[in-house]
């Protein structure tokens with residue numbers, strides 16, 4: 817497998833980061849997973865968010881089965897140019913992305929807390945309403 821494909825660089829890799837043309841870099845090898853997006857058991861979003869960077873960590877973190885690792889060869893395109901500084905390859909999100917993710921997470925937590933407060937309150941108000949409605953004496 818290795819050595820039979822093209823030698824690609826990072827800017828080529830980042831040009832294939834869409835739903836219609838999706839390449840992944842895992843352990844120095846580039847894979848075209850465009851056709852696999854719809855079939856990936858973990859969903860297409862995780863694959864799309866792993867484009868344009870070294871996705872080795874994300875791939876390993878999931879604990880993919882050995883059959884998933886064997887599948888990789890089906891999608892092999894080539895190797896990344898190792899003469900280019902590998903430090904250039906972003907393995908993690910940029911500080912801006914991290915900051916934005918944290919903002920989103922704290923907003924989500926805030927929403928959850930709001931719902932945790934509002935839902936019991938709503939049930940209480942409804943229960944009071946029903947009780948009041950049932951107890952109101954009806955005059956003929």
Ligand code: HEM
Pocket residue numbers: 840847849856857858859862863866871874875878879880881882883884885887888891
């Ligand atoms: C060409 C690359 C990939 C292939 C061939 C592949 C294949 C698979 C397969 C076969 C499964 C089913 C479970 C298993 O057999 O391990 C799976 C699950 C999954 N994959 Fe991938 N995968 C790839 C890349 C990735 C990447 C880069 C990510 C993360 C960014 C990812 C995230 C997941 C997740 C979250 C699941 C679901 C795990 C679960 O439900 O427990 N995969 N993948």
